[in-house]
Amino acid sequence: MRMTFRWFGEGNDTITLEQIKQIPGVEGIVWALHDVPVGEEWPIERMLEMKKLAEKHNLHIEVVESVNVHEDIKLGLPTRDRYIENYKKTIQKLAKVGVKVICYNFMPVFDWIRTDLNKTLSDGSTALFYEHSRIKDIDPKELVNKISENSSLTMPGWEPERLNHLHQLFEAYKNITEDDLWANLKYFLDQIIPIAELHDIKMAIHPDDPPWPVFSLPRIVTNQKNIRKILQLNSSPYHCITLCTGSLGANLENDLVSMIHEFIDRIPFTHIRNVRVYDNGDFVETSHRSKDGSVDVSAIIHAYYESGFKGYCRPDHGRHIWDEQCRPGYGLYDRALGIMYLWGAWDALKNKQSVRKEAKEEAAW
Numbered sequence: 001m002r003m004t005f006r007w008f009g010e011g012n013d014t015i016t017l018e019q020i021k022q023i024p025g026v027e028g029i030v031w032a033l034h035d036v037p038v039g040e041e042w043p044i045e046r047m048l049e050m051k052k053l054a055e056k057h058n059l060h061i062e063v064v065e066s067v068n069v070h071e072d073i074k075l076g077l078p079t080r081d082r083y084i085e086n087y088k089k090t091i092q093k094l095a096k097v098g099v100k101v102i103c104y105n106f107m108p109v110f111d112w113i114r115t116d117l118n119k120t121l122s123d124g125s126t127a128l129f130y131e132h133s134r135i136k137d138i139d140p141k142e143l144v145n146k147i148s149e150n151s152s153l154t155m156p157g158w159e160p161e162r163l164n165h166l167h168q169l170f171e172a173y174k175n176i177t178e179d180d181l182w183a184n185l186k187y188f189l190d191q192i193i194p195i196a197e198l199h200d201i202k203m204a205i206h207p208d209d210p211p212w213p214v215f216s217l218p219r220i221v222t223n224q225k226n227i228r229k230i231l232q233l234n235s236s237p238y239h240c241i242t243l244c245t246g247s248l249g250a251n252l253e254n255d256l257v258s259m260i261h262e263f264i265d266r267i268p269f270t271h272i273r274n275v276r277v278y279d280n281g282d283f284v285e286t287s288h289r290s291k292d293g294s295v296d297v298s299a300i301i302h303a304y305y306e307s308g309f310k311g312y313c314r315p316d317h318g319r320h321i322w323d324e325q326c327r328p329g330y331g332l333y334d335r336a337l338g339i340m341y342l343w344g345a346w347d348a349l350k351n352k353q354s355v356r357k358e359a360k361e362e363a364a365w
């Protein structure tokens with residue numbers, strides 16, 4: 001398991017590379033050029049700058065999250081080909097700077113959705129929260145305002161230049177069915193994956209968060225059956241998933257351990273975090289510890305360990321603790337604690353194995 005940490009770039013994150021480097025076992029950053037408008041080609045000079053910066057701190061830039069997919073591609077509009085061409089060029093350039101995995105998603109209009117970015121938990125920390133009943137009544141515009149308020153930092157997947165056109169976006173999706181979305185994803189994959197394969201970059205689609213349709217917009221990367229079907233859309237080993245335990249874990253019917261075992265060969269990158277899911281469908285993000293939420297994180301580590309996982313991992317959102325002022329979900333402290341939990345669980349398995357091996361060797365004597 002290769003540990004990484006998401007970093008939003010200089011001037012766009014409250015955390016420094018010096019700090020990241022001091023978290024045990026972190027070898028690379030998960031990055032993106034967040035200011036390049038969705039659909040445009042990424043400039044190689046900027047990629048090289050990022051590489052130089054990261055390498056100065058002995059960190060690699062092998063994982064990108066995300067090269068976002070333009071809405072015209074998800075909508076299947078004739079203009080999509082232009083954006084797909086840009087996407088291909090970006091893949092080629094990313095390969096030149098040493099990128100190995102690109103995480104992306106195929107969610108219409110919104111990326112992740114929450115109703116509150118600072119819900120107070122019983123321990124006094126705050127965390128991202130999703131109130132199920134609220135989503136039914138809230139006007140999407142109101143939600144956008146709420147998510148964007150009090151933050152000088154653009155939230156990933158909530159780019160203002162796109163969400164300023166919310167009304168038009170909803171209009172455009174009015175007649176788009178789930179079947180259309182499947183077809184549009186296939187069209188995109190069939191164009192992109194051969195380029196990724198040629199350049200040795202794994203394309204890892206991220207699950208929908210939450211994993212069900214929101215605001216009547218279709219969502220398809222939601223469960224084991226759909227992920228199986230998505231992987232069958234293109235048989236290349238370069239067509240992969242980013243297994244995000246927090247996104248999929250918001251639906252208690254998702255069996256994450258079974259997904260890991262089934263899809264292991266197509267998981268080059270995983271996000272590990274915990275959520276507590278309530279009976280009424282609300283969920284809140286919690287510490288990574290199994291006991292603190294509904295996702296059995298230690299069982300997940302166990303499944304990865306047993307499968308010989310050698311891919312990239314990052315802790316995902318954490319709580320905001322110890323008065324940290326940070327991007328919602330992306331503080332230093334709780335994610336660093338998360339990493340230590342993940343390593344603890346991993347190393348314990350390693351030790352157990354070597355103890356078992358030793359015991360066997362002794363028995364053989």
Ligand code: DNO
Binds near residue numbers: 065104157329
């Ligand atoms: C939220 C993240 C998502 C994720 C994208 C991947 O913080 O997990 O924004 O990066 O969905 O494309």
